Ligand SMILES: NC(=O)c1ccc[n+]([C@@H]2O[C@H](COP(=O)([O-])OP(=O)(O)OC[C@H]3O[C@@H](n4cnc5c(N)ncnc54)[C@H](O)[C@@H]3O)[C@@H](O)[C@H]2O)c1
């Protein structure tokens with residue numbers, strides 16, 4: 001593949017940044033940080049103060065980051081949070097603010113997220129809001145965070161009744177992805193991240209989809225060289241979209257929601273933790289693909305290839321046995337999704353592998369028919 005597996009540049013004018021992808025290279029951080037600061041809009045200087053936000057499960061990785069910084073003359077505080085989606089709350093955000101006040105953070109203090117998407121989203125929002133903006137660095141530790149949440153500058157927390165409802169766009173000054181972090185990631189979480197990886201192939205890049213099919217086995221056993229390529233390609237593809245629609249205004253960024261209209265409904269109905277986001281998206285992609293078949297946009301080969309690849313990655317492609325929720329309940333839930341427009345069901349549908357279109361006027365009858373076909 002043409003992409004340089006060690007670095008992806010996100011081109012956003014004065015908010016541009018580097019995504020550095022390494023295997024076993026966390027020790028590069030103290031060298032990278034001053035360069036990233038100098039290139040950023042933030043005041044460079046000799047403050048050498050950082051603050052790490054992490055969760056309990058990945059604390060050992062955060063400790064390595066802090067050690068590297070303190071050995072090179074940085075002072076580095078720490079906020080450790082409980083793992084899990086519930087951490088994306090006002091209480092955790094407040095805890096980070098309190099710690100930043102306690103260490104007398106100022107606009108040159110670099111906030112570093114070491115964790116999955118939960119830690120990244122929360123720490124990013126803390127960085128966006130504290131003194132109206134701190135320099136922010138992402139060190140993602142889950143595959144989902146590597147390929148999705150750490151790229152693009154969306155940060156935020158959940159409202160008790162609405163996920164991701166509170167937040168800000170706040171780009172990092174740099175992202176350091178170390179595939180070695182993934183060694184400790186539970187298998188189910190790793191597979192969930194692969195659902196988003198497959199998504200990129202379907203929506204934007206059929207060659208990449210074919211590459212995933214070819215190298216599925218090496219990817220599944222987390223071969224570091226292949227993982228660097230996989231992650232770099234996803235970051236490049238997401239960066240291309242974000243560069244054209246940084247603030248989600250033109251609608252282009254919506255293509256990233258392939259499989260998510262069905263997926264969000266399944267995830268919400270299943271209840272917290274029953275279906276991981278990536279698992280719900282994998283199943284959602286199957287329904288979206290079948291809907292595209294029904295509307296005559298694609299033939300069944302496109303669906304069959306997705307199903308086979310998702311299965312090889314250990315992902316579900318059907319709703320769990322004994323799924324108790326009715327078609328009515330799924331449709332109602334989809335209408336609540338904030339991405340529906342004025343109550344109309346809106347879908348990202350494949351036209352072929354590597355190309356999708358946004359369809360605003362899908363009839364409810366077609367959606368119901370697809371949901372009934374199990
Ligand atoms: N900002 C965005 O653009 C964006 C995009 C997609 C998703 N998200 C958000 O990301 C979140 C999901 O991210 P996630 O799937 O990474 O969830 P997560 O952060 O909850 O991580 C999943 C679990 O894996 C653990 N974990 C992470 N890395 C580990 C490692 N290396 N070793 C051992 N355990 C590890 C975590 O502690 C957690 O228990 C959601 O809140 C979602 O809304 C944001």
Ligand SMILES: [Zn+2]
Pocket residue numbers: 196260277281
């Ligand atoms: Zn997703």
